[in-house]
Amino acid sequence: MKGYVLLAEDDETFRSFLQTILEDEGYKVTLAGDGRHAAQLLARESFDLVISDLKMPGKGGLELFRETRNAPSAPPFIFLTAFGTVDEAVAAMKEGAVDFLTKPLPSPNALTAVLDRVMETRLRAKTLVSMRESEIAGLPPEELIFAGMAMRSVHKLVHDVAGTTANVLIYGESGTGKELVARSIHLLSQRSSAPFIPLNCAAIPENLLESELFGHEKGAFTGAIHARQGKFELAGGGTIFLDEIGEMPPALQAKLLRVLQERTFERVGGSREIRADMRVIAATNRNLEEEVSERRFREDLFYRLNVFPLNLPPLRERRDAIPLLVEYFLDRFSRQLGKTVRGLDPAAMEILSVYPWPGNVRELQNVIERGVILAQGVVRCENLPNAMLQASAIEGRDSREVLRGVERDIIVRALEKHKGNRRLAAEELGISRRSLQYKLKDFGLVGE
Template sequence: MKETKGTILLIEDDATFRSFLQVILEDDGYQVETAEDGAKGARLLRQGDFDLVISDLKLPGKSGLELFRESRQQLGHPPFIFLTAFGKVEEAVSAIKEGAVDFLTKPLDDPDTLLALVKRTIESQARARDYLSLKESEAAGLPTEGLLFAGEAMKPVRRLVQDVAGTLANVLVIGESGTGKEVVARTVHLASPHGKGPFVALNCAAIPENLLESELFGHEKGAFTGAIQARQGKFELAKGGTIFLDEIGEMPVSLQAKLLRVLQERVFERVGGTREIKADVRVIAATNRNLRQEVDQHRFREDLYYRLNVFPIHLPPLRERVDALPLLIEHFLHRFGGQLGKKVAGVDAEALAALKRYHWPGNVRELQNVLERAVILSRDRVGLAALPEEIKHPDGGESPDSREQLKAAEREMIVKALGRHGGNRRLTADELGVSRRTLQYKLKEYGLLEDD
């Protein structure tokens, strides 16, 4: 089946002219729905999901301008191109001042003029959607394939990514924090049939529970206190692309049922809405938790687990990829040297040995932070003095004494953060960069829950 360039709603009361335009647009690869009056046009606008509306200004029942103004009340409304008789040009110009894309006069002299305008409008909308999704995403770019899959332990991962990328199967990326789960997800996306669509990421642990449903599915105006206008959710922003649900294990059980419905039926509704919206997206989820264990402890739905776990990809921690360290180090030195205007030739043998010996609890993300600091502190080469104390320690920071020191420091850091936020755990977790569940575990571990 030929892929469509976009979906267009055509509203025109002249049956002959409507049929003429429909044939032109469909022959050029667009999917077209039609309406012969304003009432049907309004109904289709509420029910459908259109990339563009082409409407006559003068329609029976409800004018094209009224339809346009009503649609503007909804965030994510489709762009309008108006058709008008020569004598109504002033009204069309007024519509453009209110936000319509353009207008064409009837009769249509050259169909290519319409097709060029339609193509330009839909492509512009797609670019704007892509920009928004990228702007909200944490990742600024992808490393080269050789860098991403560096090390023997990553060879099976490379094969799995190559196998699944060409499909639209759900993928579950599993690995410790900092192993590059989002980077792998982006790699799968770019090589997939949805690769030209947007990549929209959402960290399920970073959004308060009462707002997470709206972030995922959007909301209608007045759906709850503070919803002063309609808002698209991540599933709508990801239309034709991929949605990446990071830390899926942190999603509340009450919301897991709604996500399951999307995966099963490929439709969803905005909060406060009744219109079903198609979920034309690929879903890639990620977790640093053992979801099978979470299921056994009734913190994660078993049916959702099986839906997400269609194709699992396990990422090895950096401590199992020591053979990749020289390549990763060279990459980060070059990157940060360029950003800071410094030329750092490499790493001394003693410093490299310390980096290889370290256990890297923060994985590649921690390595990146360590080397950025090292570039700042170094002149020609990175020496041992430019590395943090826990890396310079001969046993890699794994001795009982050092572990106790780290725990004491972590406990003190949590206590101070709690103090700064008046005991508010959500704000404390946000500052520390951990999920609220992780903070809860730490509070229990360090005996800080006596007052609960």
């Protein structure tokens, strides 16, 4: 079910027509023949949306809206109006109604397009609440980490492997969220109550990396005034995340292999064997098979780590995630900076939609933070980096066509995945079969 709709309309024929459209789209519908009946229903039930005629006997839609708009969890209103009362509908929108439609409807799509937009906005609002709660717990929610159709298979694999003890190797470009996926695996595992210890192998000088991993004893080297635990000890019972594992020097690769094989290690300058009770998740932005063939990475270590590989797609391959990510970062940085930013100008969103994102989600996060700092109410094109504007002008010569192409590709992939079954494809895409059929005709895919 897409949502629960209250339909208030005094014309029985038109009411029945609208009910058919709504139910075909997957909505549960409750009917009211006048404003008073609608008010009674609103007083005792919770609805996701109200579609109301503006003029009804006894109590009109505008009066109904004004009575309920300040109630907790008040549903959004869409008004139905004749051409002669359009001004009143516009006035109602200024008071907070989300949209209006004129009677008679030009086509069923006129209603379904507005419905889809309103329900998507409502769903995002709920998701943001979930995101805030998850952020307090220290990790963004799964809806954000695995946003976009291209991440659905990754999401399933994460749940499949989390409950096991298998080593995981995460592949992905810089900024795709490898550490967030690793943390998700840890939190879904039986080790979730124990520490998650990250270490970026590329960020620590080679002469210090061994000590960071294994710890050291007092006097092991100049400056070792005290004995110190390494990451493997700190991760005891939990998970160690070795980011950019492809940057690990050959000598340390051999020592890491011993830890994985024997589950013991020694501190630098020590002789006492310490038990290594932790799960290893590694990540890289390199092609480790090529590194192995070029003898820059140990083959035996590669096979130890590559028990369960996960490939994270770059942001340019999951552009359908951009609106949700943008909304999340807007909300987050607005709160952090104490600013009220209402959203993105459509032209700015179009640029974000066609930009190639070489820095992936991390770059998007930085762009939105900059935009919030510079914005006056709404993030506009002039609040985006100049390099992005120039790149988008080159990459997005006809941005609308680019966006249509992305949508077409998503639909084609869904149909291929479900072997042409339109019902299953529509369910995965989150649209009705009627909407899918319309899009197939629009993209010239009928018969494919």
